[in-house]
Amino acid sequence: MRTQNLWVFLGSAPVKLQYRQSPLCTRDGVLSNRNPGPLGFHSCYTEMAENTVTVTVAYGSTKHSITVTGLDGNEPILKDLSDALVQVTGVPMPAQKLIFKGKSLKEMEESLSSFGIKQGCKLMMIGKRNSPEEESELKKLKDIEKSVEQTAKKLEKVDGELTGLKNGFLAKDLQAEALGRLDQRVKVASEQFMKILEQVDSMTLPENFGDCRMKKKGLVKTVQGFLAQCDKIEAGILDHLAKIQSKNLALADS
Numbered sequence: 001m002r003t004q005n006l007w008v009f010l011g012s013a014p015v016k017l018q019y020r021q022s023p024l025c026t027r028d029g030v031l032s033n034r035n036p037g038p039l040g041f042h043s044c045y046t047e048m049a050e051n052t053v054t055v056t057v058a059y060g061s062t063k064h065s066i067t068v069t070g071l072d073g074n075e076p077i078l079k080d081l082s083d084a085l086v087q088v089t090g091v092p093m094p095a096q097k098l099i100f101k102g103k104s105l106k107e108m109e110e111s112l113s114s115f116g117i118k119q120g121c122k123l124m125m126i127g128k129r130n131s132p133e134e135e136s137e138l139k140k141l142k143d144i145e146k147s148v149e150q151t152a153k154k155l156e157k158v159d160g161e162l163t164g165l166k167n168g169f170l171a172k173d174l175q176a177e178a179l180g181r182l183d184q185r186v187k188v189a190s191e192q193f194m195k196i197l198e199q200v201d202s203m204t205l206p207e208n209f210g211d212c213r214m215k216k217k218g219l220v221k222t223v224q225g226f227l228a229q230c231d232k233i234e235a236g237i238l239d240h241l242a243k244i245q246s247k248n249l250a251l252a253d254s
Contacts, residue, residue: 051075053112057085057098059125064088068112075111082108091127092138092211099124134209141203141215147196148219152226155189158182159233166240172247179241183234190230197223 051070056063066084070076082093098105100115100123117123130138162182165175200219205212 053117053119055081055112055117055120056122057081057125058122059085059089059091059127070111075113077109077111078105078115079108081112085125089125089127090129091125092130094211094214095127095130097126099126130209130211134212137203137205137209137212138215141200141212141219144196144200145215145219148193148223148226151189151192151196154185155226155229155233158185158189159229162233162236162240166236172244176241176244179237179244183237186230186234186237190227190234193223193227193230197227 051074052067053076054065054067057066058064064085066081066088068076068080068084070080078098079093082096082098085091085096085098086093100117100121103115105115105123112118161178164170165178165182170178197220200216200223203216205216207213
């Protein structure tokens with residue numbers, strides 16, 4: 001069964017339709033000639049529209065047309081709209097106050113439809129952009145966040161390799177050496193996380209840099225979590241190494 005895409009416009013919003021055509025779509029042994037539907041498809045097609053909504057958001061004297069598409073085929077949520085407004089207006093998410101029909105919207109994980117927001121609706125946003133000084137500090141924190149993500153990926157790879165060793169994916173006589181290399185890589189990751197933590201702790205932020213202070217607090221918590229994970233993985237390496245050495249001694253004594 002073949003799947004094809006077709007873009008159409010509903011109002012001003014682009015919507016992608018996916019449809020599947022069966023090569024044996026027949027009626028009474030003949031290819032169906034029944035009347036097509038409103039978009040020109042026969043009833044033997046399955047139509048699936050992406051969840052895309054276009055709304056107008058007033059911020060100050062400016063009106064922004066925002067198109068939001070839900071992730072993984074899901075309905076767009078309030079956070080999707082808020083993320084889009086960060087890019088368009090420069091107002092950070094914590095500083096945004098979104099208002100629809102006189103009500104302040106706060107539940108970021110709720111779908112837009114749950115608030116009654118649909119195609120063409122109008123909302124209002126109140127919020128203050130960060131100062132250039134705060135934006136500069138925020139960029140530093142975002143760069144540090146990227147370093148955390150890169151180091152975390154290395155740690156995840158070590159954890160996966162350790163699981164493989166425990167499951168016997170390497171000859172027993174080679175495991176001790178492999179565990180030693182893994183232990184070294186964990187120590188390197190731990191040192192990198194410690195340096196990152198020191199770098200974040202050394203940043204002095206004014207009280208009014210609310211977005212930066214929140215980002216800094218989140219980074220510290222994240223890095224501390226990865227340091228705890230390093231300790232856990234290192235303990236797992238030492239435990240597995242001790243088991244191997246114990247088995248080797250038992251074989252030597254027998």
